[in-house]
Amino acid sequence: MGLAERKEREKAELKEMILQAAKKIMLKHGQEGLSIRKIANDIEYSPATIYLYFKDKDEILHELMELGFLKMNKYMTAAFAEGDAVQRIYLIGEAYINFGLENKDWYDLMFSSDKPMKHIEKCREDWDQGMMMFDFLANTCKEAIDRLSLKSQDERILALQLWSCVHGLVMLAHSERIEIVEPNQKETLIKKTLDCMLVSIFDK
Amino acid sequence: MGLAERKEREKAELKEMILQAAKKIMLKHGQEGLSIRKIANDIEYSPATIYLYFKDKDEILHELMELGFLKMNKYMTAAFAEGDAVQRIYLIGEAYINFGLENKDWYDLMFSSDKPMKHIEKCREDWDQGMMMFDFLANTCKEAIDRLSLKSQDERILALQLWSCVHGLVMLAHSERIEIVEPNQKETLIKKTLDCMLVSIFDK
């Protein structure tokens, strides 16, 4: 019965080819420049073939999004290993911002675009990996609240506060709005601002 | 010489018609659903005519963006009138978030989409109204820093910190990512988080 298995493997291989082509095109031409027809052209199949492997474009974007989380995890390794909760929050913040700044297209897919999320709606799946990330942050916040006996009781509110701060910073950087604060100082501004955020919460 | 004037007035009127149609369509079908052809259809002219009044679609989005700032100013009236700097920051924060939550499409145009900004690049204009808003916030921050003698010396960093916080919160709400913290609690979560943000900075 090796035949059915071979067929299945070949199906999986073409699916993977589509995904790899999509990734390549997105990294070269951005999320806006990614089209079904470009993918089809790249893998030398017709556009209609893509739809035998993916329901629609949103599903492709959703699978790319999941690859993005794998990439982000690599930025987080130092943070995951840190024992001290407060120090861990600092490391998470830095890693999050570094990832966001260095991987605009991945970041937008994971945290900004609503297209991969539309696929979730259609399929009633969850935003698994994002949820895991948030829970990890919230747990770290709980540790920090206990250790520093902070006024803030709710660790999920504190986690949302931290997330909003860094998300806002990354988004302003991406959309070039940060340039108006001080031109050509993006990197420095972001580092300073992140520091102020964390200090104002933990280092009073 | 009333003729030339009448002609000019008629040109301005059609330009305004285009803009009003664009606004109407954007509010009904969102920014994604706004197309040159829909505008043309609405005002009963051909799509090509639009290009006699606007360079491209980005210029239309840019002019809509400026209308958005007028709308936002209405939310800010109470904040503008407030005498106390710290209280003013609280009011600005609330107004900003209310505007953002109640006017997703306007907000995206003003603070997230890069399309109206592309027009700025092409024309070497500035992001005037956004800049004015930021300066107003920064000036208020300077007052607050002086009055509370806060550690934070740089009012523009503090302003960026505040802006990032509320911008991040609004963007997470728009992209439904906030749902994962606690489903169907969006409004409450945002209010609580905004409060924590401001308290952690000013009320230590």
Next chain:
DNA sequence: TTTGCATACTAAACAGTGTTTAGTATATTT
């Protein structure tokens, strides 16, 4: 009044987009 010209506008085309349908080869099973 007639000619000439600028203005205002548009039909149609170009080059894209996501997606669907109907049909064709190829390979497997009966």
Next chain:
DNA sequence: AAATATACTAAACACTGTTTAGTATGCAAA
């Protein structure tokens, strides 16, 4: 060998922004 299932695609549909070439209309000078 015939029937069937699989894998794939050409072509179409309904859109998108934008450009080009051409057509009326109205005004001004001859």
